[in-house]
Amino acid sequence: xxxxxxxxxxxxxxxxxxxxxxxxxxxxxxxxxxxxxxxxxxxxxxxxxxxxxxxxxxxxxxxxxxxxxxxxxxxxxxxxxxxxxxxxxxxxxxxxxxxxxxxxxxxxxxxxxxxxxxxxxxxxxxxxxxxxxxxxxxxxxxxxxxxxxxxxxx
Amino acid sequence: xxxxxxxxxxxxxxxxxxxxxxxxxxxxxxxxxxxxxxxxxxxxxxxxxxxxxxxxxxxxxxxxxxxxxxxxxxxxxxxxxxxxxxxxxxxxxxxxxxxxxxxxxxxxxxxxxxxxxxxxxxxxxxxxxxxxxxxxxxxxxxxxxxxxxxxxxx
Amino acid sequence: xxxxxxxxxxxxxxxxxxxxxxxxxxxxxxxxxxxxxxxxxxxxxxxxxxxxxxxxxxxxxxxxxxxxxxxxxxxxxxxxxxxxxxxxxxxxxxxxxxxxxxxxxxxxxxxxxxxxxxxxxxxxxxxxxxxxxxxxxxxxxxxxxxxxxxxxxx
Amino acid sequence: xxxxxxxxxxxxxxxxxxxxxxxxxxxxxxxxxxxxxxxxxxxxxxxxxxxxxxxxxxxxxxxxxxxxxxxxxxxxxxxxxxxxxxxxxxxxxxxxxxxxxxxxxxxxxxxxxxxxxxxxxxxxxxxxxxxxxxxxxxxxxxxxxxxxxxxxxx
Numbered sequence: 001x002x003x004x005x006x007x008x009x010x011x012x013x014x015x016x017x018x019x020x021x022x023x024x025x026x027x028x029x030x031x032x033x034x035x036x037x038x039x040x041x042x043x044x045x046x047x048x049x050x051x052x053x054x055x056x057x058x059x060x061x062x063x064x065x066x067x068x069x070x071x072x073x074x075x076x077x078x079x080x081x082x083x084x085x086x087x088x089x090x091x092x093x094x095x096x097x098x099x100x101x102x103x104x105x106x107x108x109x110x111x112x113x114x115x116x117x118x119x120x121x122x123x124x125x126x127x128x129x130x131x132x133x134x135x136x137x138x139x140x141x142x143x144x145x146x147x148x149x150x151x152x153x154x
Numbered sequence: 155x156x157x158x159x160x161x162x163x164x165x166x167x168x169x170x171x172x173x174x175x176x177x178x179x180x181x182x183x184x185x186x187x188x189x190x191x192x193x194x195x196x197x198x199x200x201x202x203x204x205x206x207x208x209x210x211x212x213x214x215x216x217x218x219x220x221x222x223x224x225x226x227x228x229x230x231x232x233x234x235x236x237x238x239x240x241x242x243x244x245x246x247x248x249x250x251x252x253x254x255x256x257x258x259x260x261x262x263x264x265x266x267x268x269x270x271x272x273x274x275x276x277x278x279x280x281x282x283x284x285x286x287x288x289x290x291x292x293x294x295x296x297x298x299x300x301x302x303x304x305x306x307x308x
Numbered sequence: 309x310x311x312x313x314x315x316x317x318x319x320x321x322x323x324x325x326x327x328x329x330x331x332x333x334x335x336x337x338x339x340x341x342x343x344x345x346x347x348x349x350x351x352x353x354x355x356x357x358x359x360x361x362x363x364x365x366x367x368x369x370x371x372x373x374x375x376x377x378x379x380x381x382x383x384x385x386x387x388x389x390x391x392x393x394x395x396x397x398x399x400x401x402x403x404x405x406x407x408x409x410x411x412x413x414x415x416x417x418x419x420x421x422x423x424x425x426x427x428x429x430x431x432x433x434x435x436x437x438x439x440x441x442x443x444x445x446x447x448x449x450x451x452x453x454x455x456x457x458x459x460x461x462x
Numbered sequence: 463x464x465x466x467x468x469x470x471x472x473x474x475x476x477x478x479x480x481x482x483x484x485x486x487x488x489x490x491x492x493x494x495x496x497x498x499x500x501x502x503x504x505x506x507x508x509x510x511x512x513x514x515x516x517x518x519x520x521x522x523x524x525x526x527x528x529x530x531x532x533x534x535x536x537x538x539x540x541x542x543x544x545x546x547x548x549x550x551x552x553x554x555x556x557x558x559x560x561x562x563x564x565x566x567x568x569x570x571x572x573x574x575x576x577x578x579x580x581x582x583x584x585x586x587x588x589x590x591x592x593x594x595x596x597x598x599x600x601x602x603x604x605x606x607x608x609x610x611x612x613x614x615x616x
Contacts, residue, residue, distance in 0.1 A: 329513055329515060329521065330509060330511070330512045330515065330521075331510060331513050331521035331523060331524060333510070334510050335523070356484045356485060356487070357484070357485055357488075358483070358484040358485060359483055359485050360558065361482055361483060361558070362558055362559070367483065367485035367486075367527065368527070368530045368562045368565070369485060369489070369523060369524070369527020369528070369530055369531070370485060370523070372526040372530065372567070373522070373523020373524070373526065373527065376522045376523055376526065377523070401516075404515070405516070407569065408522045408567075408569050409569065410566060410568045410569065411566070411567050412564060412565070412566045413526070413562075413564060413565050415562050415563065415564065415565075
């Protein structure tokens, strides 16, 4: 039996996978914290992410992309325990294979800010499906959008 | 009273607004047809739009961005009649101001293809809210994803 | 190997299960057609199903209950082929075990009418999950509400 | 200008409207607390509310009906301040007129229990639309289902 990986190793796997996803690079998504109770992902405002050029606010698709990534991340963290002892490569593949079944996003306020923080948590993880809730705040701690998603984790 | 605009003028407004949206340029979204009964938006595969690097498929956020844009477009087309006789500038502002209240996306198959076509239609447009359904097919006519959205049109 | 069941037998199983569900009896749901391409479920207006006593329209929950049942029904029909040759009892249990993962309902018009017809179809059925779209019309063929649901079929 | 109503009066209006809704009586929904920060609605298990007769669990439609009512209630409470000084009859009509635009329900665990408590809160209330989150727990404090809804409040 392999010895359990250091948390630092797992963190490093998640960072690697996150950054290997081409569209995450376009968005500039970075995993800020993998605290199991309060993971956070950061999105910095860029000119090219604007959807409403009158208000200078984020495109709705940038918001849903970020919340979708956050949902997949917390779904992955919820199955991490069951992966203890597996090679890091297997963990990375498992993370990369998590799939979104469906996602609802509620747009509450215009996405205006210098940067944005996504958070999320798992409502329930079963054998096949994980259901998650996500939130996006701007740098003034205003709630910009929320999401709920179902993800395959099998 | 102004005389009604030629449809070509309106088409041109929609194209202008679509292309002025910075994130639409990142995605490479183009309005292919404004046929009122069957408008279509085209998305071409690009390396940077990939979300799953094992399968080479579109990022879920690219899919939701495209369906969200399509939903806003059909919501706009549904209020177009009520804008007859208004200056083109007013139409452009109205289009740019349409806001997504919420959006559900169902991911049915991996977003694999050379290009993708989004279609959509309005389920109902009231005084304040328009509810729309959208679909995304790849170039082999496989249904990749569907969406349902509520948009403010007031 | 068992010989395939007559369609009439399967129809009878679905009717039995539908009617054995206590809350379906409260709603008065009846399976009107199991045509695989166009199954229909009927709901008759009753005083006790009213949600808005000013307008005399259906409670939103009656609408979502009906659409949810319809979604489960079309999900079941989509796995029926794979059940060919199994005992009717196994089919009945499979139908009864189909579970809703999540459901979105869009309420388009007040639920006013003498009776209502729910229809539905499968967008995609995979090994574990079936995704369906449903619609509810009144007896004047007005579209009252639509739904999208994800169901476990494994 | 009328003097502000006692909170007890408003509570009484909400109870009256809740109980005048025929389908709420079928469900047996009762408003347990109108604490503005933590309103609760109670649902007692009854034989006729069962959807899965193998497990004896609530019909999904009972769950969505309860969450939908809860969402409308918190949406109403969020506009209550703006109704200060209006006659109680006007408040009752306003409550009865709140409409669900759309609702998503995620079914997390079988609805098994002796009774169930729905809670909810507003994510944002604008001039026209209120967006709410709702939860349903059983009497053992297990989370059975969650919902997100958009309601017209104008």
